[in-house]
Amino acid sequence: xxxxxxxxxxxxxxxxxxxxxxxxxxxxxxxxxxxxxxxxxxxxxxxxxxxxxxxxxxxxxxxxxxxxxxxxxxxxxxxxxxxxxxxxxxxxxxxxxxxxxxxxxxxxxxxxxxxx
Amino acid sequence: xxxxxxxxxxxxxxxxxxxxxxxxxxxxxxxxxxxxxxxxxxxxxxxxxxxxxxxxxxxxxxxxxxxxxxxxxxxxxxxxxxxxxxxxxxxxxxxxxxxxxxxxxxxxx
Numbered sequence: 103x104x105x106x107x108x109x110x111x112x113x114x115x116x117x118x119x120x121x122x123x124x125x126x127x128x129x130x131x132x133x134x135x136x137x138x139x140x141x142x143x144x145x146x147x148x149x150x151x152x153x154x155x156x157x158x159x160x161x162x163x164x165x166x167x168x169x170x171x172x173x174x175x176x177x178x179x180x181x182x183x184x185x186x187x188x189x190x191x192x193x194x195x196x197x198x199x200x201x202x203x204x205x206x207x208x209x210x211x212x213x214x215x216x217x218x
Numbered sequence: 219x220x221x222x223x224x225x226x227x228x229x230x231x232x233x234x235x236x237x238x239x240x241x242x243x244x245x246x247x248x249x250x251x252x253x254x255x256x257x258x259x260x261x262x263x264x265x266x267x268x269x270x271x272x273x274x275x276x277x278x279x280x281x282x283x284x285x286x287x288x289x290x291x292x293x294x295x296x297x298x299x300x301x302x303x304x305x306x307x308x309x310x311x312x313x314x315x316x317x318x319x320x321x322x323x324x325x326x327x
Binding site: 134136138143144145146147148151193195197199207209210211212214 | 264
């Protein structure tokens, strides 16, 4: 099966700092990347969708200037949480898909962010 | 109203017993349906797709009722390792997934 990696797997930072999360698809070309976050005991919520080489499309209520997404290559996408605050503490998960397989069901292992 | 709704549980199930639970979805144009399993602090992993005719994968049976917009999952002969949160997932279009909040299953010895 497809392999997806995320780095870091967990991070603790101080309020006001920025955190970059990397998502890599290791054995297929990810033309589209979905970024989710999950708060405790809640469902995964889609934050944004990005296509390689294009600007990301953000879901309603997600601030594009706070959650910067870069999808410059077919194997790497990054999510940067800028000026993180405690309410941004969450589990962030990526899901890469390819144009031929939009239903690709492989998720990254997730990044647990704790903002103090 | 949530787009995908599930009973959060927990469903406490004796080992070897059967447990079943449902989820309902609001978007009638949804294209495909799945059950995922999520362990604590881990990413979701695909358990099985759900087809209109109903499908089985070992001890797991999934059903889809498009008319009533609900999906079910049944687990037979529960194992301790089945303890997890089961997520109902709906593909509304071209890979865009909507997730339920999950149903927690706890299998006890």
